Amino acid sequence: MWRVDPSGPGMTEEEFRLLRDLVHAHCGLWFRDDSRYLLERRLGPRVQALGLKDFSAYHRHLRFDPGREAELDEATDVLTTNETYFYREPNQLRTFSRDILPALACARARERRLRILSAGCATGEEVYTVAMLVREAGLFDGWDVDIVGCDISRRCVAHARAGAYGEHAFRNPEVEPLRRWFQLRGGKWVVDDAVRRSVRFHRENLLDPGALATVPGVDVVFCRNVMIYFDLAARRRVLRRFHERLRPGGWLLLGHSESLLNVTADFEIVHLESDLVYRRPATLPAGEGT
Ligand SMILES: C[S@@+](CC[C@H](N)C(=O)[O-])C[C@H]1O[C@@H](n2cnc3c(N)ncnc32)[C@H](O)[C@@H]1O
Structure with a gap:
């Protein structure tokens, strides 16, 4: 052989x-x-x-x-393939900052509570990018903000918690304005303590029946470049779970090559200025829930 x-x-x-x-x-x-x-x-x-x-x-x-x-x-x-870096897929992140965060600041103004999940966060760059963008938006000071990253890989989750990165993690030049949220220590770029304290990471297999039980009522799910490695049945299971965990009207952000066409009709597509994103409909379709 x-x-x-x-x-x-x-x-x-x-x-x-x-x-x-x-x-x-x-x-x-x-x-x-x-x-x-x-x-x-x-x-x-x-x-x-x-x-x-x-x-x-x-x-x-x-x-x-x-x-x-x-x-x-x-x-x-x-x-698993754990490829990731800071400020990946900039168009979508611009949409997140310019359209989605202001919409959520209005929609949740009464309760002042924001929940964001990065499912399949690898070594944490996506989670910290999101946490920095939320801070830079300046719309959520004093709010109860919970930003959670999860991944099946223990090695990745440990790396994410440590929050220390080499230059390669900054390969998208558009991340430079966010560099102010890092300090160079011992040759590594370490995420600012306040940002690190504002996020949490846990090890989670999205296919486990009880997955994401500790993150209900989510406003935004990032699940980018994760389900491309799954078959259709596994994608549907995970999407069902996101649908349960998202609040009505909550946003689902996938990688730019990922589409829900022929996968599920549970989410509506929304055309925003720089990108197309998915959303759990705010209201039930006619005939459901009666
Ligand atoms: C290519 S990375 C994507 C990282 C980040 N979302 C991004 O777009 O830059 C895919 C991640 O999904 C994780 N993953 C794969 N299957 C998973 C599962 N069943 N549950 C949780 N995470 C999973 C892998 O461990 C890997 O870190």
Whole structure:
């Protein structure tokens, strides 16, 4: 059998299907039929680290070993794509600052409460960008503001909590005005303490039945470049959950290549000046809820 790493185990077609299906059931990630070598390359080091003979033994370990939960975390960590950076997808962020935040400042003026979720936040750049934009808007001083980031990867969540980044995280030049919210310490750009204290991160698998239970009544969900790795069934499950968690009229911001066409009709599309975004309708369709 041809191997990615000749010193590592090779993955048979059967092993590929078993592992691919197990990973999909766990977290929604879907690997196409031509991704066997990707799985072999990323999971091979785990088989070796555990001293197992081959990928069949690894599959059994993931299903039946008492340490399977911890190993599923390890496998998920190496299989997810965690690419992110500050001020990613600037058009949408401009829309967020210019249109969505002022609309929410009016809509929530009585209760003075704002809830924002970044689902699949990777190492936290999206969450801190959003927190900085909320501060810069100057519309929510003295409000109860809760900005939450979640990700399935423990490694990413730990990095996000630490809030320290290399220059590469600033590769979009449009982030420069936000640089004032960082201090350079020991060669890393560390997020300002006040901004760090204003956000929270937790590890969450969006596919878990109880996912996002601690973040009800959300005004804006960012879920950008996460569901592109899911199959249709997993996307629908996660979107159903966002729909439940969003307040009526709440906003759903996806990555620029993502569309809900043929996925769900639960959200309406809204054309704003710089971008198209989705929204949970403010009122129920006629005939529902009666
Ligand atoms: C490409 S990053 C996107 C980061 C950020 N949203 C952005 O657009 O820059 C995708 C993230 O989704 C996370 N992810 C994948 N499946 C997940 C799941 N089932 N539950 C929670 N997070 C998941 C991955 O760990 C990864 O960090």
